[in-house]
Amino acid sequence: MNKVLFFAHLRDAVGEEFLKIDASGKTVAELKVELVRNYNLPKLDSVMTAVNEEFAQDDEVIQDGDEVAFIPPVSGG
Amino acid sequence: MNKVLFFAHLRDAVGEEFLKIDASGKTVAELKVELVRNYNLPKLDSVMTAVNEEFAQDDEVIQDGDEVAFIPPVSGG
Amino acid sequence: MNYQISKEPIDIQSVIDKVVQRNAGAITTFIGTVRELTKGKKTLFLIYDAYEAMAVKKLEQIGREIEERWEGAQVAITHRVGRLDITDIAVVIAVSTPHRADAYDANRYAIERIKEIVPIWKKEHWEDDEEWMGNQLETVAYPSGKPEESDLNE
Amino acid sequence: MNYQISKEPIDIQSVIDKVVQRNAGAITTFIGTVRELTKGKKTLFLIYDAYEAMAVKKLEQIGREIEERWEGAQVAITHRVGRLDITDIAVVIAVSTPHRADAYDANRYAIERIKEIVPIWKKEHWEDDEEWMGNQLETVAYPSGKPEESDLNE
Numbered sequence: 001m002n003k004v005l006f007f008a009h010l011r012d013a014v015g016e017e018f019l020k021i022d023a024s025g026k027t028v029a030e031l032k033v034e035l036v037r038n039y040n041l042p043k044l045d046s047v048m049t050a051v052n053e054e055f056a057q058d059d060e061v062i063q064d065g066d067e068v069a070f071i072p073p074v075s076g077g
Numbered sequence: 078m079n080k081v082l083f084f085a086h087l088r089d090a091v092g093e094e095f096l097k098i099d100a101s102g103k104t105v106a107e108l109k110v111e112l113v114r115n116y117n118l119p120k121l122d123s124v125m126t127a128v129n130e131e132f133a134q135d136d137e138v139i140q141d142g143d144e145v146a147f148i149p150p151v152s153g154g
Numbered sequence: 155m156n157y158q159i160s161k162e163p164i165d166i167q168s169v170i171d172k173v174v175q176r177n178a179g180a181i182t183t184f185i186g187t188v189r190e191l192t193k194g195k196k197t198l199f200l201i202y203d204a205y206e207a208m209a210v211k212k213l214e215q216i217g218r219e220i221e222e223r224w225e226g227a228q229v230a231i232t233h234r235v236g237r238l239d240i241t242d243i244a245v246v247i248a249v250s251t252p253h254r255a256d257a258y259d260a261n262r263y264a265i266e267r268i269k270e271i272v273p274i275w276k277k278e279h280w281e282d283d284e285e286w287m288g289n290q291l292e293t294v295a296y297p298s299g300k301p302e303e304s305d306l307n308e
Numbered sequence: 309m310n311y312q313i314s315k316e317p318i319d320i321q322s323v324i325d326k327v328v329q330r331n332a333g334a335i336t337t338f339i340g341t342v343r344e345l346t347k348g349k350k351t352l353f354l355i356y357d358a359y360e361a362m363a364v365k366k367l368e369q370i371g372r373e374i375e376e377r378w379e380g381a382q383v384a385i386t387h388r389v390g391r392l393d394i395t396d397i398a399v400v401i402a403v404s405t406p407h408r409a410d411a412y413d414a415n416r417y418a419i420e421r422i423k424e425i426v427p428i429w430k431k432e433h434w435e436d437d438e439e440w441m442g443n444q445l446e447t448v449a450y451p452s453g454k455p456e457e458s459d460l461n462e
Contacts, residue, residue: 102373
C-alpha cells in the first residue's frame, strides 16, 4: 500500500489530506492518470510529484510502501 | 573664532579633539596649508573638510563662528 | 536545527543567532512579511501550509547549495505555517559570510530557491474570495512551467 | 529617530521595528559584525569613532536617497561607536519595501554609501599594532580618491 498526499488546491479537490492506494509497480505518470480519472483533480500537468520526500520524474516506478505526494507550484516565501 | 575638529589619525597627530582658531575669511585650502605648517599633519590631500556638518570644497570661505571639521577617508560599516 | 517550519511566530534574533561566527563580517536577513495590497487588491490574511518533512529537507538542500557556492557562508531559515495577518512574518533567512557582497547574494539566492523548490503553499484571503497561490502567478516562474531536473535534487 | 549613533550594543529587533509597514512584503537587514581574520591578520578588537552630529545627518541623507530611488521604501540605520569585540555588531541597516528585489538593492546601496560619506572611523587593534583604517584600504574607493561633489550633498 502507498500513502498518497495532496496539498493546496488538490487537497480541496480530493477532500482528504491523503489517500491509501496500492500504487506499487505503477509509474508516477500512470498514478496521475488513475487519480485524474477517479477524482476531480485540476491542473495535474503543472503538478510535480515527490516519492519519499524527494522530487520524482514521471517515469519513476512506485514501490510498495513509498510515500507519494503531489506538489502543486509552490508559493512559500 | 572657529572650532576646528580633528578625527582618527589627525586627532592623534594634533593631540587634541579640536582647536580654537580664527579662520574667518580664509578658504578651506588656506586653512589646510596653515594647519599643515603648524602641526605635524599627515595626508591632508585625501582629507575632506566639513563646514557646519556639510562637506565643503577647498575654495569655500570660512565665516566667523563656522565649525570646521577635517574628515579623513571614512571606515564605518 | 538551522532549518525549521514553525507553527509559532518567528523570533528573528534566534534565527540570526544561529549564523553568528567569528569570521563573519556581515550577516544579512530577509524577512518576508504579509503585504496588504497586491495589484490594488486588499489581502485580509494568509494561510500557509507545508509538506513539512520535505520542506525541511529542501531548506537544508538550499543551505548546502549556498555553503558550496559562497565560501564560509552559514545559513539558517525558518518558515512559518498557519494563519498570518498583515505585517506578520512568513519567513526569516539569515546568512553570514566573511564579506558583505556574498551575504547579500547568498541571501537572495535562498529566497529565490524557496520559491522554486520548497513545498509550501499560501492561500490568499481577500474580502470576497480566497485562492491557493502557485508561483506561476508570481514574478518568478519555473522555466517550462516546472523546475528543471537539475533544480530539484542536489 | 530612524538614524542613530549608539554607544550601547544595538538591538536588531528595535531597528527592524522602525520599518514595519502594512505594504511591505520584504524587510532586509544588514548586520555588520567584527570579523576576527582579515587577510590572515588577527584582529583583537576595534574602536569606532564618529563625528556624531554630521554622521546622523549623512545617515538621514542616505535614507532620503533610498526613499527617492525605491518607491515605498522605509529605512532605519543604527551605527555603534566605542570598543567592539569579535562578533560584536557595528551597524544594523533595515529596509522595508513592497517587493523583495528592492529590499536587497536598497539595503546594499545603504552600506556602500555609509562607507563613502558617513564620518565614522574604525581603529583596528591587532596583537602587535593598531591603526586607523581609511576606506582607501577597502574594496570600495572614492573615484579620484574622494567623493565627487554630487555624492556629498543632496
